[in-house]
Amino acid sequence: MIGVPRIIVVALAAAFSAYHVVLGLASLATPSMAGPVIVAMVLYATATTLSLVPGRARLLPTWIAAVDLAVAVVMPLLVCAVLQPDADNGYATWYVAAVGTLMTIVAVRGRFVIAWVGVGFLTVQSLVWAGLGSFATLGVIGSLVWVAVAQVTTVTTARAARDTAAFAVAEREASELQAAQDAHLVERQVRLESTTRIAAPMLRRIVASRGTLDTAGREECRQLEAAIRDEIRGRMLLDDGVREAVRAARMRGAAVTLFDEGGLDDLDETSRTRVLDSLSRAISSTDAERIIVRTVAPGFLAAVTVVGRGPVGEAEALGVDSGDDVRLWLEIPRG
16 A cells, blocks of 8 residues: 655645635735634634644544534634625635535544544534525535535545555465465485485385395384474474483393473574583483473473483382382573
8 A cells, every 4th residue: 555654745734725825924914803704814824733733643632522522513614704695705714615625634543433523513604604505515515525425535545554454464464374384394315414414324224125124133123213292392402412322221131211392592693602512411311311402481490301211110119109210310500
């Protein structure tokens, strides 16, 4: 949607409003007294300035709208008091267009009811003062049309702005969804390539041996299966150091489980490297037979928790009620 700079709209409204004052000044010889007309001009100029100058909020403040309505009521009374309704007043009836312009500004600023009350009073006053015969010549119909067009345009523009904002939100959500799907696809391809790289040599050995593997080969298969599972569930918990520490722990008979639930996604590369170095040292230094590594959700001081447990039954032998012996409890901080 193409927008018009606010300063241009305000300048045009100010110029158009000033034009009515110029017409009034040019016709000051027509009224029987110039004083009331000049007062009406000052009131009109003041109300127009108040309506055009304040803030960037679209909705006109209530007190300014009330001032505009009061001016719209007072102006016709002041000017008509020094004019003859059956005479050819010419541009001396400038107040009609001035009230229409002021109420149009009020309508554009969102105060539709006040705008219609203002032009409604102008209509009734014109009918009472000049009669139905001169109703059209005074320009009252034009003022009514201006307010109607202003309301329709303002409502339509506001609806278009809301629709544009809704479309922008929908487009952003669609882009985010597409990005998430692309990331998921890339992640899946990376995992498939990693799995292929890890498993391909063993698969070729299985094919070459026609499915007959010795004890060492079967153990290697179990290690590979665990490594592939780590690549899927471990994600950001893995680097070369952690992989080697996990592999060494499994080779000595420990069961190692890695769970990355997104807790490291907010860390920079330096912080993540520090966390993983601490993790690899912790896994390498413990003799626990079951090691569970889990990331901690963002917002907590710890980034990773590591729990190492001994075999079931050892704690009972020591007189402890728990079924497991905790050999390692470590919280690796984020900072």
